[in-house]
Amino acid sequence: MPDRQIVVHEDAAKLAKEAADWIARCASQAIAERGRFLLALSGGSTPEQAYLDLASPRFEGKIAWTKVLIFFGDERFVPPNDARSNLGMATRTLLSRAPIPYGNVFPIATQTRTTDEAAEQYETAVARQFGLSDTSPPPALDLVLLGLGDDGHTASLFPGNPSLGIKRKWFAGSPPGVLPPPVDRITATLPMLNAAREILFLVGGGKKANILKSILESPDAATKYPAAMVNPSRGKVTWLLDKAAAALLTQR
Ligand code: 6PG
Numbered sequence: 001m002p003d004r005q006i007v008v009h010e011d012a013a014k015l016a017k018e019a020a021d022w023i024a025r026c027a028s029q030a031i032a033e034r035g036r037f038l039l040a041l042s043g044g045s046t047p048e049q050a051y052l053d054l055a056s057p058r059f060e061g062k063i064a065w066t067k068v069l070i071f072f073g074d075e076r077f078v079p080p081n082d083a084r085s086n087l088g089m090a091t092r093t094l095l096s097r098a099p100i101p102y103g104n105v106f107p108i109a110t111q112t113r114t115t116d117e118a119a120e121q122y123e124t125a126v127a128r129q130f131g132l133s134d135t136s137p138p139p140a141l142d143l144v145l146l147g148l149g150d151d152g153h154t155a156s157l158f159p160g161n162p163s164l165g166i167k168r169k170w171f172a173g174s175p176p177g178v179l180p181p182p183v184d185r186i187t188a189t190l191p192m193l194n195a196a197r198e199i200l201f202l203v204g205g206g207k208k209a210n211i212l213k214s215i216l217e218s219p220d221a222a223t224k225y226p227a228a229m230v231n232p233s234r235g236k237v238t239w240l241l242d243k244a245a246a247a248l249l250t251q252r
Contacts, residue, residue: 003236006216008246012204015242016049019202022240023054023143024063026198030142031067038129040071040188041094042145042155043086046202048093055097065100069129073144073193074156074174075108077115077184084181085110108171108186115173118186123170138170138195140235144188148203149179150211152225155193156185163187164226193230199237201227206244213248 009015023039030037041047054063076084080091087107095105106125112118123134130139146154157164158177166172170192174185193199203212215221216239221228230237 005236005238006241006246006249007238008241008243010243012049012242015202015204015240016053019047019050019145019200019240020053020059022200022238023050023145024059026143027063027068031064034142035067037068037143038071038139038141039068040073040141040144040196041086041090042073042147042202043075043089044147046147046204047145048089050202051090051093052097055094059098063098065098065104068100068104070095070100070105071126071141072106072108073146074185074187075110075118076156076181077110077118077186079110080107084183110186115184115186119169119171119173122186126170134170135168138192141196143198143200144193144196146193146199146201146227146230148201148208148211148215148227149177150207151177151179152211152215152221152227153177153179154201154227154230156187157190157226157229159224159226161226163189164229167191190226190229194232194235196232197235199230199232199235201237201239203239203245204242206247208245209248212239212241212245216249
């Protein structure tokens with residue numbers, strides 16, 4: 001059973017501040033131990049404030065950005081300048097503000113014909129950073145940020161989605177789930193997520209309280225909800241929540 005931790009903060013602002021602190025601490029530790037920090041960003045709206053904080057004067061000189069490699073846990077199959085693009089959101093909130101070398105950012109290219117082509121291209125690009133072939137087992141990223149949809153999805157792994165059954169690929173094309181935006185996606189697969197050293201879920205707001213209780217406290221959660229299937233074999237899972245999202249939890 002992976003090491004699972006639940007941390008609850010007063011409100012969204014404190015959740016974002018703690019998330020930024022958490023990422024900075026992980027970066028320092030990974031760089032001290034292995035010379036670089038391998039981070040996968042999440043999309044959605046929850047992480048935006050944490051990304052802005054990471055790029056703020058509060059962290060000036062505190063993160064060795066030249067030693068940070070930035071990947072993406074998923075992407076919408078839209079151009080980077082589309083308002084729905086996760087790369088676009090990360091660029092607006094972090095990548096255009098922090099002194100991150102251009103060559104340290106590995107976006108999921110979405111100008112391919114199909115999402116499967118995009119996923120294959122991305123897997124090859126990620127493998128290159130590890131000197132691996134894409135037939136190897138997935139590499140261990142130091143920290144993977146994930147969000148939670150109120151249908152229990154995470155990254156772009158949606159309930160009942162064929163990509164949940166993928167055993168060997170690291171990234172895959174994924175049709176839209178039931179929640180907006182209704183666009184095709186590219187997503188890290190469960191083997192890729194479960195190879196991580198640490199998963200950090202950022203979940204805020206009362207809208208997520210019901211699904212969060214199901215995921216963290218229902219015995220059969222891992223048979224239904226993709227977020228509950230994220231169980232890194234050698235890593236730890238931390239759920240960083242605000243009080244509104246954690247309101248229905250009985251176990252802390
Ligand atoms: C995406 C994300 C997705 C997101 C959740 C939560 O591309 O949208 O990868 O998994 O994290 O849907 O989104 P919010 O943070 O906007 O609630």
